[in-house]
Amino acid sequence: MSFSDLQNERQNRQPQSFVKPTSETSSSPSNSGTSIASASQTVVSADGLYQVLPTLVEIRQTPSSGRGIFAKEKISRGSIIISTKPHVNVLSTKLLDAFCSACCAPAPPTGLKRCTRCRALWYCNAACQNSDWTMHKHECSALQKWAKSAPNEDVAIPSDAIRAMGRMLTRKKVEGLDSIWAKEVDGMQSHRSSMPTSAFESHTQLSHFLVKYLGVSSPYELAQYGIAAVADLVDVISRFVTNTVTLTAPDLTPIGIAISPPIALINHSCDPNTVIVFPHAADVPSKDEPLMQAVAIKDISPGEEVTASYIDTTLHRLGRLQMLKESYNFDCQCSLCSDTTGLDPRESMWCPKSCGGMCPVPTEENPLARCVKCKAAVSSTDAVLDALRVGQEALDKAASVQFADIDKAKQLTSNMNPILTSAGLTPSCHPLLAMTRLHQSLLIATLPHPPTQDHLDETIRTATKAITGLSSVLTEGHPIRGIALAELGKLLIVDEPEPLDLSSPSAVEENKKRYPPSGPPRLKLAYDTLVRARNELLIGFGSASDGGQVGRDVRECLVRVEAEVGTWKEGVKEALADSSRLKKVG
């Protein structure tokens, strides 16, 4: 595998949220977490709505989280629970020329075809353009008008939020305000009545842009979209903010936003049993893409609630609580957030006496941290607190400049990683894990052509450290783990620029102590890593989707590595045969 393949995969991948956190705030009654159904939960009658929900689940009213989806039968991990095309999906504005606006596939080598009228949307081919035309014909002229009135090129295309809401309202009008489609959209949770004042400003601004984009100028015109009063407009915005999911490429790179009312029925947990993915299954025709799937990553018992995470669950507890409150306005009481007694790997450091145990990281509120195994006290509290604070600042800075100034970002992550590590943080501790993952993506993006052994090996070590961290905080089969393992496996099969000469026994011994090893042991490690990746991808992207596009790529890689290992074994056999022949001749 060449290193450029890896660089093409350079992601703007977030540590991960499936439902898009937005700056707009929404509010909801405070509520409890998820899990086992209680007697007070009643089955919600859906009156012909949500036809895509399979019979193995049902909608129930929960005492504190509103409606939710519950298993009626046992659901095994790796099963696809819901599979549907979103009601609405739009690409991020900056990626409009990189992905097809209909099927959301990346631009083929021959390039995408641009809509010649609005010049804003791009498609794979005429078939994709035609399949999108029923919707695009309405937005095409809106996009043209918007561009004409834009003060400059940078804002010539409205944001993904405005375009998505525009499509949602237009489709409602086209389908009919009493249609099932419209009822499902209108049935999504709105927090209008309990919206905090802080949300009003952003919601008002969005409403203003939305009305301008739709080009409506009278109450009569607005009513055709089902908006009879200002309150209805606020509902549209609130529903959008509360229920939108990040549209991702099959490798989890965020590429836009999507809305699916049945999938939006899934409530949140920071330790979810389900993930929302867009796996790009092989047998799905492009007209059915982007296919959105809710996949079980844990076995789910009958009566148990199906939950997904709305935010990055590698974050520490306070960070998660704050994000959920700000973006979805509820106080998370899931098992992970409620249990403050156990040791959370997201907030852990090694024992100061190196007994092999771990301690919770000290905080301003709880400065006295002790190893859970040998009870040794952390004496360097101030230094650890400083490292955590400076680490978070450096992470925010590096993340914000990673595309505009990659060298600066890399300098920040290179400097901070050793500081956080020597402060004693474990690889799963926030912000070290996030910093390691960012450092890995920057190392991949800056791999020289051809790669140097040092740069390649550092990237492999960083990817390994990231997997160690991720494996402590995410359940086996979580797609982020599967993707991280696939990435490491691919790094390990990049041709070594300067492999060790393993012809002497001492070099072979030396190689055993090295990480990553060189030569055949490296290939063996690549093979084992790719097997692990494939197994986890089959869970996270669903076994019926064959682990999604990445799962299929990994399978192909495995076939190549197997052939290479086979050739190598043949080579060894031949060499042995040669030497015994030579001995006989001698």
Ligand SMILES: C[S@@+](CC[C@H](N)C(=O)[O-])C[C@H]1O[C@@H](n2cnc3c(N)ncnc32)[C@H](O)[C@@H]1O
């Ligand atoms: C995408 S909707 C989920 C479906 C929603 N319960 C309904 O009835 O339509 C997101 C909203 O559900 C509620 N919610 C989701 N997960 C929750 C949880 N773990 N605890 C409390 N409320 C939750 C919050 O009000 C949140 O803004």
